[in-house]
Amino acid sequence: MSFLNYQRARLASAPSSMESPSPSLRKRGGFTLLELAVSMAILGVVVGGLVMAVRGSNSAFQYENSRGSLAQNSHRIVSRMASYLASSGTGTFAPAPVGPLGSQTLDFRRCTGSAGGVPVFGPLERFTMQLDASEAADGIDNDGDGLVDENDLVWIENPGDADARTSIWATGLSPFLAGETDNDADDNGNGLVDEAGLSFVLEGELLTLRMTMQASIQGQLTQRTVETSIRIQN
Numbered sequence: 320m321s322f323l324n325y326q327r328a329r330l331a332s333a334p335s336s337m338e339s340p341s342p343s344l345r346k347r348g349g350f351t352l353l354e355l356a357v358s359m360a361i362l363g364v365v366v367g368g369l370v371m372a373v374r375g376s377n378s379a380f381q382y383e384n385s386r387g388s389l390a391q392n393s394h395r396i397v398s399r400m401a402s403y404l405a406s407s408g409t410g411t412f413a414p415a416p417v418g419p420l421g422s423q424t425l426d427f428r429r430c431t432g433s434a435g436g437v438p439v440f441g442p443l444e445r446f447t448m449q450l451d452a453s454e455a456a457d458g459i460d461n462d463g464d465g466l467v468d469e470n471d472l473v474w475i476e477n478p479g480d481a482d483a484r485t486s487i488w489a490t491g492l493s494p495f496l497a498g499e500t501d502n503d504a505d506d507n508g509n510g511l512v513d514e515a516g517l518s519f520v521l522e523g524e525l526l527t528l529r530m531t532m533q534a535s536i537q538g539q540l541t542q543r544t545v546e547t548s549i550r551i552q553n
């Protein structure tokens with residue numbers, strides 16, 4: 320073989336840089352359509368799961384937050400009522416809030432001072448529960464707020480007078496205290512029969528206030544009952 324023929328043979332046998340890569344190299348360098356489809360499906364499942372988890376945790380947070388607000392409001396309102404009643408006189412109470420029925424309305428007068436050692440009392444005040452203006456007492460949720468026959472806690476100064484002042488302190492009071500139903504029996508075992516969602520009972524100088532507030536939180540009826548006893552000073 321001549322030198323020229325030898326070079327031609329060598330060039331012919333050398334691999335060309337323009338040749339296609341081997342199948343294995345082609346597979347490692349990209350994704351097939353099937354692989355892409357599977358990857359997208361897995362990604363969709365993962366992202367969907369994350370979205371659901373975030374939504375679930377937001378929903379649980381809002382539920383607990385609303386429950387906390389209900390509890391906080393209930394305690395705050397009962398404490399405020401107790402502060403009004405603590406300086407009142409048992410002799411000013413009407414109707415007499417005695418067991419086993421107690422009373423869902425209480426008229427009282429707060430002591431404003433004394434004259435010659437005798438307490439002086441201020442204007443007549445009243446705590447009572449009244450059916451919410453958008454409800455009817457018919458066992459139906461008329462206003463669509465998730466509560467049935469809910470009541471308001473109302474404070475009135477000089478009730479019945481032309482200069483009467485009225486203020487709604489709370490909404491969403493339960494018609495009956497938690498655990499109680501209208502059946503002439505003490506269902507919740509607190510010594511009172513068929514007591515309302517706002518209840519006053521006087522034993523000696525000890526006045527006990529009970530109140531059940533409720534709210535519809537994420538479609539679930541949630542109740543909170545607060546009870547406190549105060550010794551009446553006059």
Ligand SMILES: [Ca+2]
Nearest residue numbers: 460462464466
């Ligand atoms: Ca309602």
Ligand SMILES: [Ca+2]
Nearest residue numbers: 505507509511
């Ligand atoms: Ca009871």
Ligand SMILES: [Ca+2]
Nearest residue numbers: 500502504513
């Ligand atoms: Ca009952």
